[in-house]
Amino acid sequence: MAGVLVDPAGRVLLAQRPPGKHLAGAWEFPGGKLEPGEAAGDGLARELAEELGIAIGPGEPLTRVPWAYGAKRLLLDAWVVRCWDSEPRPLEHTALQWADPDAVDLALLAPADRAILQALRLPHRYPITPADLPPAAHDACAAMLRDALGRGERLLQLRLPLWPMEQVRALAGQLLPEARSRGARLLLNGDIEGALALGVGVQLKAAQLSGSERPLPWNQPVGASCHDAAELARALALGADFATVSPVAVTATHPEVPTLGWAAFAALAEAAALPVYALGGMSQADVQQARTSGGQGIAGIRGFWGG
Template structure:
């Protein structure tokens, strides 16, 4: 079956809300909500198709856009390649030129709308920021919490409370404080044994590669309303992450790092190849910082993750 190449747009308004459209009942996957877009015509570039489709469908002229994520998805009756773009600037007043209902939705509310199955990674990518802060080790609790508070004040939206010593009871106490610190301001990702999941219902969970190997065959350990991530280092672990139904991953190390000098870096080219076959948001980790965000986007990644490069100075 031939794969249909489609462009889709995550269109962001000045207030941060995202524009979605409802599919006509007569269409494939009719009645569901979608990110506006359409088929790439023969000989047309994805960027050109994006501009044409948004003009035809919504009356918009795209002024600023970048690739967000690419997803290959196989329905029983149709194979699609979704080429998704993040549109951050446009002119014109959007309207349903084909009569389709539109809605401006806050990113966190996207999960409340019913989309085609292929759109699940797009919803995740639209909701996630481009930077993922991982807390450093070796700090006492007060210093760690003050650093997290400062990072959130500076705009951090996704934070992982790292657990370098494994299943330490002191980590649980720290996690309670971190949950309170992030409430309503940032998404907190915790680590640790899955037996702790029920104790922190508002937090997401970041699995180690070891946990992936142990639990992937069991599938997702909690409902889709809660973030699930994993640490991956190769194609095998990315495959396990897919099997487990994670929402996003970190892929590392891209470059040599101080924390893991013995690890063989993937390099940008191999990282790009691994991302291309994955189809979910990927944060590149290891020897990268905020200045590499554009390069990560060029590789097909959601963005970059880091410890030292993202931790606020002078706590």
Template sequence: MTVREAQVKEIHVAVAVIIRDERVLIARRPDHVHQGGLLEFPGGKVEPGESVQAALVREIAEETGLKVPEASLEPVIGIRHDYGDKRVFLDVWATRAAEGEPEGCEGQPVEWLDPDRLRDQDFPAANRPIIRALRLPAQLAITGTAASAGETIERLRSGLAGASQALVVLRAPAMTGPDYRQLAAAAVPVCEAAGAGLIVHGAPEVFYGTPGACGLHLPWREAAKQAERPIPVSAWLGVSCHDATEIDQAVAIGADYVTLGPVKPTLSHPEEPTMGWEAFGTLVSGAPVPVFGLGGLTLADLPEARQQGGQGIAGISFWWPEN
């Protein structure tokens, strides 16, 4: 720790994502305060001896007049950010059970906004991972094995028909570059017809060679080669990670999310070492990006992943038709 880091105290801030009718309550910061004029999520400092949940209940009531049952709060993401003159830890929790009609009790304008209308430039930099978390689903679907490209497409169509998925990572490690790009080109309209976005898997050139792809998922071997974000900010960028060092690299190149695992043993690699939920939660607490748990997880594991601060789960078995 440097002298400056030792002198700058970290401020613990409780942040509320209040959701109603799939819209989020947003306020505008007064012009005279730090980061004045920008939009923000309701919240404030956690007082000494106060739990983050109690702080949220208090702050929400003071700022908006809404009453929030403490038990309704669920963890979303934790973000550490250094502004230079101050360091903050944003402890972000969500509720769908706020009671009453909101008002700007401190004179600040408040409004309900669709998450798709939230723009990075309108918020303080530390808030931007929250926007990612709100836009990402709780389930990141990954394609499984198939005997051929044609069978992959049929299983993709069947899987999307059987369960609603917002994002699909097209993983086909056995395919060469041209074959994979051909598969991806065929998968894009299938996903679009089901209301899902297709994220291609591999090197950056795969993304640029797949019109209609909504993002790129980098396996670690590709992420390690990057010195900066390799695709536009308008597309999703994900990275496969296994430890804190890899998460740091993903953050450095501007990843919007990471997958982290294996959390549990998998059918394909039952002897591979796993990290378990405790280690997963520890790594998530230090990650300033949404994190999907990966490895041997089913929909039954989703509540635990969320409780550990994760975005949700990523995987194959919860949606991919094997037969």
């Protein structure tokens, strides 16, 4: 169990692993092992009492992260906790710190805890621009994306295959000040060089998942386009922050392509050690189904833009 304590200001509590422990010095979300037969909520309450000296109120499940440290395998079940009775103390850790989730350096976290932080700070919706927009629609596309930012979208992918690469980069640069002011993130589709130059994120295509190093710094989001467990494993090895899995349902553009369905999506999401968005035939009404199936939420095109 891992406890994600969130205070009224939206900060999260991180604990530093003590000397002599595995991953000493790394920061993590406090928690520990369930006892045999112990309910998740009870085990979380017991562990946080032992580690932080607090009694917590009810928690809310956030994500489950399967992980392996060498031969040691674990399933990290993370719950958000917003109510407790006293100031947490580092009874079993070297130190504690409260931090803005968006300001945390992922490189300082224990590897299994990175997915927990990403699940906390990633939204449940991931709109992708329509692929059939022509280059002449630059201004209309900019207005469409500004409207999306205005209505609260916080993760947007610029996928405009008909446009010259430089025009896509120019659009991203044009939108970047407003996106940053709203706490939103822009991702370019497949354009690692452009993402590096602009300081934005990238959505990697499946063919780009064969690399051996994360293509961007930890403060620039990396998404991965996946279709099966092997691609999800490659995305994790590459250090991706999240993945899309498709096609979950029938799409208007490719009705002949076989779909995964929710049961297969749920199996892939449960086995993945990073947040996963359902993609393909999604509408806003599918967010809860995706969440119930173990996903971070939904990604899509027509379901977000109405076209």
